[in-house]
Amino acid sequence: MEGQELPYVLVDCIGERYGVYEDHVGFLKKRFHLITMKEYLENKTFLSKKIRAIYMWYHKPAIDEELLQSLPNLKVVASSGVGIDHLDLKLLSSYGVKVANTPFIVSTDTADLGMALMLASSRRLVEGHEMAVSPDTEYFPADWLGVEVSGATLGIVGMGTIGYKVAERAKAFEMKILYHNRNQRKKEEESAIGAVYCKKIDDLLQQSDFVLLAVNLTPQTRKLIGKRELELMKPTATLINISRGLVVDQDALVEALQNKVIRAAALDVTYPEPLPRDHPFLKLKNVIITPHIGSATKKTRWVMMEEMAESIEAGLAGLPIPREVLL
């Protein structure tokens, strides 16, 4: 589009480890005039009318009513990833702003990470590594017994795209699969992975050796797993969370892990992220924590960026927005 001005798109920052990735910038700059929050704040009077889209990379920049009021020509927000709990969809819609996310591309990697956490926790990989690389420790194989994944029962809470992909992987490990979801999956989808629906979450919690959380964070799922639910789980069971930290009552989980109410937890998500350095989780041997890396592979992050750009371009051209999040 020689001679035509590129659309102005607001981003939080470029680089700086949490901003738009340096190697994504070339692709984006061919399509958009990227404005960082810093540039915007320094030149608000001119830029506020220019900006037509926000490229929200890992929940940044945060969008509140003040920002929306200051951007009268904002049309589209493209948000990376699948979760949209950081967005007020009603508020955005009241300003006529459409929202898109990247739900499908993140699902494979996130399911892989769910399996990785399950395997790492069951076979005590992190503890084992720490022990094996510390020069002065003598260690004995008999101290390193774990629990088996193959043949065990996996309870998946939230059978959306990610939950289903975890089940497909777990099937290859000959796991028995239970799931709890708002809606029961179609019979053919259930039989393809051999999954059994538990209408009541309690049934799943009582029977599972591994409970994996893959629900969206909503008012209904906030602190879905608390003291009562943890006490329903087997003392040999492991909790895996690849959804959002707030789906679990973290204080109750700390207590359950300290008192061996359950065997272990493996968490890609916590609240806050990162945890404060004095958080009790950090002192526990039976918890593994990763820094919210469900979709963190180079290829997936690149496709997410392409999809976000595509949604912005479509929205600004008045075309149907791929992966639009509807209210």
Ligand SMILES: O=C(O)[C@H](O)CO
């Ligand atoms: O929702 C997702 O895709 C990730 O957890 C990042 O927000």
